[in-house]
Amino acid sequence: MSEIINNREQETTINSNRLTMLKKIFKDLHDGKNVDEVKAHFDAFIGKITIEEISKLGNDFLEEEGIAITEVHRLYAAHMEIFKGAIQEEYQEINRPEDQPGHPVHTFKLENRELDKLVQSKLKIHLELFEQEDSTENIYKLAEDINLLLDIDKHFSRKENLIFPYLEKYGIYGPTNNMWRIDDFIRDAIKDAKQQLTSYNGDKKAISEAVQFIIAEVSGMIYREENILFPMALSHFTEDEWVKIARESDEIGFCLTSPEVEWKPERNRLDEKAISEGYIKMETGILSLKQLELLLNHLPVDITFIDQDDVVRYFSHGKERIFARTKAVIGRTVQNCHPPRSVHVVEELLADFKSGKKDTEDFYIKFRDKYVYIRYFAVRDENGEYIGTLEFTQNIDPIQAIEGEKRILE
Incomplete structure (x- = not known):
C-alpha cells in the first residue's frame, strides 16, 4: 500500500x-x-x-x-x-455519442466542414480571381461568399450561449472570456469586408487583406473548436447536459447546414419536471403555476429577471423572441451572457440600480427588421431594498405604424 x-x-x-x-x-x-x-x-x-x-x-x-x-x-x-500537433488524444472510443448525427458536437463539426468548404473552395478561389482582375463579376462573387459567411453568427451564438455556460459550471472560463472576443472579431471582420465590397472604391489591396484575414481566422477557429473546445466540453459534460444543448439549439439556428435527425441517446436520464398544478396566492388574485406561465408567455414582450446577485432566474418564452435565449442561461451571471465588449455597460447599469442612483433605463435600437425598445427596471421590495432587475424588450414597429382610431371589432 x-x-x-x-x-x-x-x-x-x-x-x-x-x-x-x-x-x-x-x-x-x-x-x-x-x-x-x-x-x-x-x-x-x-x-x-x-x-x-x-x-x-x-x-x-x-x-x-x-x-x-x-x-x-x-x-x-x-x-x-x-x-498544433501537440494535443494528446485521451481516448479512442468506438461509436462515441458525439459521432452520432444530431449530437451537438456532430452538428458543430458538420457546420465546420461546410464553413471550410466555403472558405477553401469558394472564397479563396474567388479572391484569387479578384486579385487578378477586380471586375464587377469577381466583386459580386466575393460579396456572395461573404454574405454566406455571415451565417457563422448562428454557429458562434450556439457555442457562446449553450457550450460556454456549462464550461463555466465546471470552472472553465477561458473560452467564455476570450474565444467569444475572437468570435466577435471574426464577425466584425466579415461585416467590414461586406461593407468594403458593397462600396468598392478600387482599393484592391484593402479587400485582399480583409478577406485573407477572414480565411485565416475562420480556419483557425475551426481548429481551436475541434482540437480544444469540443474535447474540453466532452470530457466534462454529462449526457443530460448534451441532451439539453441539442434540444435548445433549434432556438438559435444552424449555419449553412442542419442536423438531419434528432439525437436520441440510448439512455436518456433527463428528468423534465412537469409544471405543478399548485396555486400561487398573490395580493390581487390567485393563479395556478400553469396559468401564470401561459400568461407571461402570451405577453407581446420578452421579459427576463436577474436577481440581486446578477444571476439570471427567469425569462418568458413567447412565440417570437427578439433576442435568442436558451435555458442554459438560467443560473448564470448576466455578465457572462453578454459579449465581453458590452459587459461594462451591464456592470454600470446594475451598479446604478443597486446604489439607488437610477430606477429605470431605456434603449432603442434597429435590430434586423425590427425597431426594438429595451427597458430595464430596478425591482425593489416594500422597504426599498434592491432584489433584482427586470428586462423588458418589445418590437415597437407595429405600434409606430398605428394611425387614426379603431373602435370596432374586425
Whole structure:
C-alpha cells in the first residue's frame, strides 16, 4: 500500500512540475518572447499537452480583464502554433455519442466542414480571381461568399450561449472570456469586408487583406473548436447536459447546414419536471403555476429577471423572441451572457440600480427588421431594498405604424 501511495505522490509531483513548466512557457509567450523559440522549448521539454492542461492554462492566462483585442488575437495565434500537433488524444472510443448525427458536437463539426468548404473552395478561389482582375463579376462573387459567411453568427451564438455556460459550471472560463472576443472579431471582420465590397472604391489591396484575414481566422477557429473546445466540453459534460444543448439549439439556428435527425441517446436520464398544478396566492388574485406561465408567455414582450446577485432566474418564452435565449442561461451571471465588449455597460447599469442612483433605463435600437425598445427596471421590495432587475424588450414597429382610431371589432 505504501508503494502505491509513494507512486501517487511521485505522479502528483511530476504533474505539478509539468504544469509549472507549462505556465513558464506560456508566460514567455505572453511576455512577447519569439514564438519559434518558445515552441522549440515546448517540443523539447513537454512534447504533448492534454485538454485538461490547456483548460488550466486558459484559466490562468486567458481571462485577464481589459486585455486589448489585438493582444488576445496575437496570443491565440501564438497558442495555436504551439498546440498544433501537440494535443494528446485521451481516448479512442468506438461509436462515441458525439459521432452520432444530431449530437451537438456532430452538428458543430458538420457546420465546420461546410464553413471550410466555403472558405477553401469558394472564397479563396474567388479572391484569387479578384486579385487578378477586380471586375464587377469577381466583386459580386466575393460579396456572395461573404454574405454566406455571415451565417457563422448562428454557429458562434450556439457555442457562446449553450457550450460556454456549462464550461463555466465546471470552472472553465477561458473560452467564455476570450474565444467569444475572437468570435466577435471574426464577425466584425466579415461585416467590414461586406461593407468594403458593397462600396468598392478600387482599393484592391484593402479587400485582399480583409478577406485573407477572414480565411485565416475562420480556419483557425475551426481548429481551436475541434482540437480544444469540443474535447474540453466532452470530457466534462454529462449526457443530460448534451441532451439539453441539442434540444435548445433549434432556438438559435444552424449555419449553412442542419442536423438531419434528432439525437436520441440510448439512455436518456433527463428528468423534465412537469409544471405543478399548485396555486400561487398573490395580493390581487390567485393563479395556478400553469396559468401564470401561459400568461407571461402570451405577453407581446420578452421579459427576463436577474436577481440581486446578477444571476439570471427567469425569462418568458413567447412565440417570437427578439433576442435568442436558451435555458442554459438560467443560473448564470448576466455578465457572462453578454459579449465581453458590452459587459461594462451591464456592470454600470446594475451598479446604478443597486446604489439607488437610477430606477429605470431605456434603449432603442434597429435590430434586423425590427425597431426594438429595451427597458430595464430596478425591482425593489416594500422597504426599498434592491432584489433584482427586470428586462423588458418589445418590437415597437407595429405600434409606430398605428394611425387614426379603431373602435370596432374586425
